Amino acid sequence: KIGMIAENLGYNVYAVGGFVRDLLLRQENLDIDLVVEGDGITLAKKLQKEINAHIHTYQKFGTAVVILPDGFRLDIATARTEYYEFPGALPKVEMSSLKLDLYRRDFTINALAIKLNPKQFGLLLDFFGAQRDLKERMIRVLYNLSFVEDPTRILRAVRFEQRFGFRISKQTLDLIRQALKLNLLFQTTGSRIWHELKCIFGETNPAAIIERLNELSVLKSLHPALKWDKSLKKLFKEIEAVLSWFELLFLEEKYVKEEVYLLGLLDPLKEEEVNSFLTVLEFPKSKKELFFKKRREIFNIYGLWQKKREIKPSLVYLTIKEIPLEFVLYLMAKLSPAKKKWLSLYFTQWRDIKPILTGDDLKAMGLKPGPIFRTILEELLKARLDGKVKTEEDEKKLVKKI
């Protein structure tokens, strides 16, 4: 249908990038990127009219996001012919606008296109040997200056390599090494690096990617204090286990997985080192300060709990309840199995416990509402958590004592 609509406008339209790659690898991918030879925004507007899609357009870039009536999302980009300025191009290149668009991409395997116009529907366009690289399981850049043009591709190369179990080609590895030698990684913005790090932490096996980044000396180029060793490997394993446990139990509860892994990666760093790294990543000041405050709290709790053999449920409850979930999960990953149990009980039981008596009951008992209510209810909760009260009568007795 989209092909037909484009055809009627006199445009060519192609599915490109990760979607095509994953189709050939027989992996699911629900994000479809389209490239239009024509005007992407006009096509998006036509789709809005003809199939009742929702659209957001970005005039400046000639791009649009289209949400189809069934919720499916399409990203539409316009292939323009004036894209010669990239450094890898020869001075006089003659390419179709699609080919130019694909040439600007990161790796051969992401530079495939499938035509969607009705007459040639399904035609696979492979200008750069992507099918060969998919067969040979290779990550290869499209031109030698690729990493100079965009150093975040170094992180992307390793991410795709580990995700698919591919190898980065020898020449591409040499180009990565050269780029690192020239210290190019931060020629780009810190927020783009953070974006790629988040993508890494969002993968199924971030540990393998970080390990490989370390092996290629990318990690220490990101920050000299970053390293990968046995204990970090163990921590990442623990984080993975804690996160899958948590997801199984609490499907509806949202947390930012990437932040838990970030905490993991920064675990061995001193505070000044964390500070300088987060500054490099362009974390806003307020976010950075909150991060420190909570990280410090976690380190304190960890230190205290290391010394304890047992703990009252009410203490776990009061210590943890104001701490963001990501930090609690990170703490859980750090703790020994016996102490992990404290937090698993907190999640599965303790945090849902409430006293039987409510504020209304206190009023009915003749107490005057005021700040004291909070104190009483908190004491009741503590007593209940620690098993000191069982029945409503027990609670009433305790109220009288307080």
Ligand code: ATP
């Ligand atoms: P994923 O499965 O992780 O979503 P993807 O290949 O779809 O993988 P995206 O980050 O969504 O990755 O990017 C979509 C497409 O845009 C890629 O396939 C690639 O062709 C291109 N692309 C993304 N980032 C870059 C970059 N830094 N340099 C060049 N091309 C890029």
